[in-house]
Amino acid sequence: MELLDKQKHADLRIQQPSWRNDHFRQIMVNEFSAAASVCPIFLTKNPETGDFYAGALFGFTANENLLAEQPEIAGAFQPLDLAREAFYITGENISIDPEHSRFSETAGEPLFESDGEPSDVLRKIQRVLGQMNIGMAETERFIAALLADSLVEPLDISLRFDDGETVNLQGLYTVSLDRLHELDDAQVLALFRAGHLQLIYTMAASLKQVNILAHRRNMRLTAAA
Template identity: 45%
Template sequence: MPKWELLDHQQHAKVRISRACDESRHFAQVVASEFVEASIHYPVVFTKNAETGAFYAGVIMGLEQGRNLLTNDGALPGYRPADLERQGFFVTDDNIVIDLDNPAFSAKDGLPLFEDNGEPSPMLMRVQRALGVLHAGLPDTEAVIGRLVSHRLLEPIDVVLNFDDGKPIRLDGLYTVSLDSLHALPDAAVLDLFRAGDLQLAYCQTSSIGHLRTLAKIRNDRLPGAAP
């Protein structure tokens, strides 16, 4: 069982948090308010919850389970999604809960959660902001996805990436906005999506798929025997 405890500055004064565990995260959930910034750095895709079948959005940072291709010395050089920022923290009954079994707390070189005077450290303030982004953003994102689904705008994408070692990687269960279906909508429906802010998100999402080629190139360049 996880060691979930209410966050307390006295009890957790010596707890330190590290970003090193980002190296094992190949995927992170994102909310609609993150699409614009996240799409600059990562492929933004939709996928389904294995238990409920509901769509949710996320970013791809690696092509294989447990391997992040974008970290540099354990840190992401670009935008860090809120789902990563809040690793090891949750909100329950308006209280912040900490899971001390999370790998984010296992590194000795982490940063403290609290200052010597008991005030939240800059790292903890980032966590608090991330929790706020997710708390507000999850229902908003469900609403966005609901509108896309209602107009039948999400379609599966087949991703097969080939590498110099002759061993392709196939990414299953991913969805994207269909621009063909979007452009075929009646003007009134497009206007509704525009006023809701969904059009910007749709175009950000579809354009970000090109980052898959960047991830494939990074992986290919790291294969044994690859040219320096």
């Protein structure tokens, strides 16, 4: 990891990120609305810390992405975490992983103009990092509110596909609407005023995308047969 420098990295170019092998990607609450239109949103736990984070599901097994080949999906939703891949915030600066496959000195778009100013692609990444920085804090507050009201519940999803394979989705959580309806008026009002109530219902509505993804998978199986 090293700080991005207009002199040191003057010749560095960046290629578009690929999410072809992504089946699950972390997202922020400011992405929920767009994500819910094409894929289900869940909570899961960081295996190292045990902390919850929000993520979007694109496929049912490792390296399976049922959306990447759909051009209309890319126009509707692309995770911020994907767009900023290989770039990080370090204090008030931007750091990069110079060994990341996105970087090249021969292919892709330049990070800097000839006068040393950020190129359009770098300015876009700067905006993405800013959105992520804000979104991360908002997401942490949202999840903390869910946990405080005991609204997080595990999901048990088992899917059987046309080729006979059964896939069990494990380690995923959602919001309990039953528990939500048991909260008192003051608790619900607090969730509403914080903007969390809308996020809860967006997560719940996104679960319908599980069956749509399953249909996409079956269609892929049929095409490959």
